[in-house]
Amino acid sequence: MESFASEDEIGGLRKRMDELLTQFDPSESSSVFSTTIQQHTKDHYFFDSAAKISFFFEALHELDPLYKKFTYSSKVSSLVSSFGEVVPHQDNSYVYTDPPSCTGLWMALEDSTTLNGCLWAIPRSHKNGLVRRFVRGENGVTYDQPSPSYEQKDFVPIEMKPGSIVAIHGDLIHQSFENLSPKSRHAYSLHVVESDGCKWAQDNWKKLYLTFCSIHSQY
Numbered sequence: 001m002e003s004f005a006s007e008d009e010i011g012g013l014r015k016r017m018d019e020l021l022t023q024f025d026p027s028e029s030s031s032v033f034s035t036t037i038q039q040h041t042k043d044h045y046f047f048d049s050a051a052k053i054s055f056f057f058e059a060l061h062e063l064d065p066l067y068k069k070f071t072y073s074s075k076v077s078s079l080v081s082s083f084g085e086v087v088p089h090q091d092n093s094y095v096y097t098d099p100p101s102c103t104g105l106w107m108a109l110e111d112s113t114t115l116n117g118c119l120w121a122i123p124r125s126h127k128n129g130l131v132r133r134f135v136r137g138e139n140g141v142t143y144d145q146p147s148p149s150y151e152q153k154d155f156v157p158i159e160m161k162p163g164s165i166v167a168i169h170g171d172l173i174h175q176s177f178e179n180l181s182p183k184s185r186h187a188y189s190l191h192v193v194e195s196d197g198c199k200w201a202q203d204n205w206k207k208l209y210l211t212f213c214s215i216h217s218q219y
Contacts, residue, residue: 001164001165001166001167002160002161002163002164003161003163003164004107004163004164004165005107005162005163005165006163007162007163009163010109010162010163013109013188014109014186087147087175088122088150088155088173088174088175089173089174089175090130090131090170090171090172090173090174091103091104091168091170091172091191092130092133092170092171093130093131093132093133093134093143094134094204094205094206095170095191095193095204095206096133096201096204097193097194097198097199097200097201098198098199098201099197099198100130100170100171101170101193101194101198102170102191102192102193103167103168103169103170103191103192103193104167104168104170104189104190104191105165105166105167105168105189105190105191105192106119106165106166106168106187106188106189107163107164107165107166107187107188107189107190108160108161108162108163108164108165108185108187109162109186109187109188110162110183110184110185110186110187111160111161111162111183111185112158112159112160112161112185112187113159113185114157114159115181115183116179116181116183116184116185117176117177117178117179117181117185118157118158118159118160118176118185119157119158119160119166119174119175119176120155120156120157120158120174120175120176120177121155121156121158121168121172121173121174121175122150122154122155122156122172122173122174123156125154125171125172125173126169126170126171126172126173127171128171129171130170130171131145131148132144132145132146132147132148133145133203134205135201135203135204135205136203136204136205136207137203141205150173155175
């Protein structure tokens, strides 16, 4: 859906994020979220992120001049072929209810293209059901099944303009590649689940610290 958000709304969201980052104390945590490694499995800051606005240093390479200079150096560019991407996955793997009901909403705050890491998806892959889950146990979190392999030729790009939004079925296989361009690709993502007739799984990696608000609530 194009032009879902107005220029004023997009500008307000980006300005607010800048304010949050200004107020953020990076000495409190150095947690980093990754879909390819599980180094955060025992990180309390990571676990508790559902109850507060949290940061995982995803934009450090863009917001700090020193880190940006290093990130875009030739030294680093030769190593990034396997870094910075979001591997093929399903949102129901991470936000699971019984029965499954997750829908992802992904809104572009800037131009999102094949050059700076736009979304890619396999059309109709949601019809094949959920492949695996990311679950919490006594020793942290882990996947309950090995990672499947996918043919890159099956993916199609989803390029978007600022303010455009896409709704993603919880079982749709999607990914984004690493952003190797000098242009940022900021976006706002939200996951919604059904509250009527659906139960939040107790072994979800995120525990329910707060009561969910209805998406239909008026504020």
